[in-house]
Amino acid sequence: MFAVVEIAGQQYKVNPAEKLYVPRLEGEVGSSVKFDKVLLLADDKAVKVGSPNVAGASVQAKVLAHVKDDKVIVLKKKRRKGYRVKRGHRQQYTHIEIVSIA
Numbered sequence: 001m002f003a004v005v006e007i008a009g010q011q012y013k014v015n016p017a018e019k020l021y022v023p024r025l026e027g028e029v030g031s032s033v034k035f036d037k038v039l040l041l042a043d044d045k046a047v048k049v050g051s052p053n054v055a056g057a058s059v060q061a062k063v064l065a066h067v068k069d070d071k072v073i074v075l076k077k078k079r080r081k082g083y084r085v086k087r088g089h090r091q092q093y094t095h096i097e098i099v100s101i102a
Contacts, residue, residue: 001015001016001042001043001044001101002014002015002042002101003038003039003040003041003042003057003059003101004038004039004040005035005037005038005039005059006035006037006039007022007023007025007035007037008022008023008024008025009023010022010023011039014059014098014101015098016098016099016100016101017097017098017099018097018098019064019095019096019097019098020095020096020098021067021093021094021095021096022093022094022096023091023092023093023094024066024092024093024094025063025094025096027063027094028063029063029064029065029066030062030063031062031063032060032061032062032063032099033060033061033062033063033096034058034059034060034061035058035059035061036053036057036058037053038050038053038054038057038058038059039052039053039054040054041054041057041101057101057102058101058102059098059100059101059102060098060099060100060101060102061096061097061098061099062096062097062099063094063095063096064095064096064097065094065095066092066093066094066095067092067093067094067095068090068091068092068093069090069091069092069093070090071088071089071090072088072089072090072091073086073087073088074086074087074088074089075087
């Protein structure tokens, strides 16, 4: 069984007991979050495609941790002008585990 879920504007294919990183979500570590925007739901027998969402379907997940990605360096330079700017950025993610698909 799997589902295609929209989380923070991005679509993810999820299976029960799967762990994945999604853009930062509100919620404490160890708390449960529920995603109602299920776009597709498939099991061994049938596939349900929503228009735009599958009615009555939801995905439960557990927040494992809030983490940061590797640093991305942004370097700007204009030659012969003495202009250089170096900035860094670290994207924040939430590590979640899919508990159930209903």
